[in-house]
Amino acid sequence: GEEVAQTPKHLVRGEGQKAKLYCAPIKGHSYVFWYQQVLKNEFKFLISFQNENVFDETGMPKERFSAKCLPNSPCSLEIQATKLEDSAVYFCASSPGSGRRETQYFGPGTRLLVL
Amino acid sequence: QKEVEQNSGPLSVPEGAIASLNCTYSDRVSQSFFWYRQYSGKSPELIMSIYSNGDKEDGRFTAQLNKASQYVSLLIRDSQPSDSATYLCALVGGGNKLTFGTGTQLKVEL
Numbered sequence: 001g002e003e004v005a006q007t008p009k010h011l012v013r014g015e016g017q018k019a020k021l022y023c024a025p026i027k028g029h030s031y032v033f034w035y036q037q038v039l040k041n042e043f044k045f046l047i048s049f050q051n052e053n054v055f056d057e058t059g060m061p062k063e064r065f066s067a068k069c070l071p072n073s074p075c076s077l078e079i080q081a082t083k084l085e086d087s088a089v090y091f092c093a094s095s096p097g098s099g100r101r102e103t104q105y106f107g108p109g110t111r112l113l114v115l
Numbered sequence: 116q117k118e119v120e121q122n123s124g125p126l127s128v129p130e131g132a133i134a135s136l137n138c139t140y141s142d143r144v145s146q147s148f149f150w151y152r153q154y155s156g157k158s159p160e161l162i163m164s165i166y167s168n169g170d171k172e173d174g175r176f177t178a179q180l181n182k183a184s185q186y187v188s189l190l191i192r193d194s195q196p197s198d199s200a201t202y203l204c205a206l207v208g209g210g211n212k213l214t215f216g217t218g219t220q221l222k223v224e225l
Contacts, residue, residue: 004130017124031211033157033212033213033214041123041153041201041215041217041218042217043203043213043215045213045214048210048211055210055211056209056210058209059212091158093158093209093213098211099206099211100147101164101166102211103149103161103164104213106151106158106159106160107158108157
């Protein structure tokens with residue numbers, strides 16, 4: 001598609017429950033990035049993929065977060081045993097290549113609320 | 116010190132005026148800089164990118180980069196109420212991930 005698609009738009013989970021978010025990058029884009037936006041404007045990088053391979057996972061809290069990008073499937077970000085502090089908007093972005101001048105195009109985000 | 120610093124605002128300007136948004140960064144090796152606009156409840160959308168020292172103009176927007184002083188700015192001419200949003204400065208770091216500032220809220224008043 002011509003836009004990054006993310007589902008669901010909203011997700012509510014009780015503390016300790018699992019949450020799974022999905023992202024379909026723009027067709028032809030090889031790179032996918034996940035960011036977490038908390039407290040209105042604080043963006044935090046989580047993980048990036050080059051096709052189905054992890055490119056950079058330096059931002060991932062590995063104890064509870066995992067992510068995949070499998071061929072012919074949307075990418076996913078999964079949070080096991082959610083905590084209150086996981087409440088945030090999770091944005092997925094995609095870019096055509098890996099160059100430092102490549103624009104990252106953002107999806108609409110998934111708003112996760114952990115109660 | 117944060118990697119990317121912005122004044123959170125709000126910055127209020129009257130309609131038709133020039134809005135000036137500033138950003139400083141700490142990593143001297145940063146080469147690529149982006150300005151994104153984010154409306155409340157929406158995703159960031161790219162306004163401008165700049166890679167070389169100097170000015171880059173696109174319509175009502177001008178981005179300015181000074182690598183020696185480690186600052187990037189965005190000027191919006193003839194500000195409109197529809198420009199009211201949060202403007203995020205971002206640079207590309209290792210692994211090509213974006214590092215964002217906390218954004219400046221701009222309010223254009225009628």
